Amino acid sequence: MATQTKGAAVSHVGKIRSNNQDSGYAGRELFVVADGMGGHAGGDVASAIAVKRIIEADTDYPTVHDAEFALQAALVAANAQLSETVFEHAELTGMGTTVSAILRVGDQIAIAHIGDSRIYLYRQGELSQITTDHTFVQRLVDSGRITEEEAMVHPRRSVLMRVLGDVDSSPEIDTQIMSIIPGDRWLICSDGLSGVVMHDDIESILASSDDVDTAADRLVKASLDGGAPDNVTVVVVDVTDAPVPPAAPVTVGSASVPLAFDGKELAPAPRALRLPSLRHHPVRQTHFEPESEDYLDELIEEDARRARRRKITWLVGIVLVVAALVVAAIIGYQWTQSLYFVGVDADGTIAIYRGIQQNLGPISLSSLYTDTGIDVDSLRVYDRMQVEQTISADSLQGALDIVDRLKNAGN
Incomplete structure (x- = not known):
């Protein structure tokens, strides 16, 4: 059919x-x-x-x-x-x-x-x-x-x-x-x-x-x-x-x-x-x-400019975000370095450390400030356990006060 x-x-x-x-x-x-x-x-x-x-x-x-x-x-x-x-x-x-x-x-x-x-x-x-x-x-x-x-x-x-x-x-x-x-x-x-x-x-x-x-x-x-x-x-x-x-x-x-x-x-x-007889607006x-064909080239160039502006905007945004993260990291690190804690060093003596007991990847956020030379074994059992677990302090003077207390308690 x-x-x-x-x-x-x-x-x-x-x-x-x-x-x-x-x-x-x-x-x-x-x-x-x-x-x-x-x-x-x-x-x-x-x-x-x-x-x-x-x-x-x-x-x-x-x-x-x-x-x-x-x-x-x-x-x-x-x-x-x-x-x-x-x-x-x-x-x-x-x-x-x-x-x-x-x-x-x-x-x-x-x-x-x-x-x-x-x-x-x-x-x-x-x-x-x-x-x-x-x-x-x-x-x-x-x-x-x-x-x-x-x-x-x-x-x-x-x-x-x-x-x-x-x-x-x-x-x-x-x-x-x-x-x-x-x-x-x-x-x-x-x-x-x-x-x-x-x-x-x-x-x-x-x-x-x-x-x-x-x-x-x-x-x-x-x-x-x-x-x-x-x-x-x-x-x-x-x-x-x-x-x-x-x-x-x-x-x-x-x-x-x-x-x-x-x-x-x-x-x-x-x-x-x-339809009205006259339109008063476009x-x-x-x-x-x-x-004309020139219009295509103009639009292509306009599109290219738009793409470049988008890339620049993204780049500026990324730079600002990275800068903000860097500033935040610097401020955060400075804050950690205002803190102290008392602990035991590798030789078994009491030491004062600056910073906090954390690591940021391979970066340690603490460093040895001073070794007191006090043998941790000379402390009472309870005090020795506290020092081994570390004792935090808000300032260097606070850490020195903790060491004096431990020294006096052991005598």
Whole structure:
């Protein structure tokens, strides 16, 4: 039987954000996730415009190469529409969106990708990331400057190097063609999932979920359990050779609500997408695209300066700690040398020692001050036992008084 696909899409605003800037689509053969950027209003507008334009490509194609071309053309057209929207509404300047999409033709799929949303393939018990993030930190990882673990917590991990929007009239879009087999499970997600839920946990959920709806719900829940600091959108697609009942396309997130502002048919989500005619404050961006390659070098140098400052801070801290320990050791040693005790020397005579009967590693904290010449055997039994166990004194005069007492008691 011919290869079939079945998909599910789920989107959630998360626990921190006030509006959902993600959009997702699970259609007949096309599946898309877009993560908008550009502040409170611009992000949701951008992802909604992009997805609404791209889903027009959800149709039949004679070859997968035709589908790949159509998918790429749809992203370019969405980019142009975003630029036109910004031209007409200057308050949206700087808005943009990531897009990750797959389009099936027979037993192959066409992939189009830009930004840091991701496409994964779970096949025969192993989860693989198919797309490469177009981010500053990914370039650092690819160049060997930082590790994958360091990239997860890097202060510039949200900086995008490529997006759809009004920053580039000819965006560079990654496309590829892959074969699919029954049993494949595809995942498309925004960084609200991949930035919160670990790779192994995503793999475990995809492996243990019976159907796409359950898998999608569990993935979103995992992000929420992890704090969900960003919107999270997932589209899960199963490949099967069994009959699949026809299902209506599903749109989630910002693209799921009709847009309309300034009397034009463009479509806001509740509250977030109703745009004012003039914005009196700048849009706060969590993603942006640099205008030139020089920006990468500048960020690398800034990161190097940050690393040097961290090293200097640690070095200064270590020096201060060591200095404090040395000062404490000196003060402590001086205190021990203000004390005395009376004991027996190697010749069996009573001696006065300076310090305390302790050792600090190989360093003795006591030294012979004077030998009295008094034979310990001349003392009474009780006094001799005390001297052998040592008698402590707070001062040299106190130690001399103890010796006089012992001498007089023995006479």
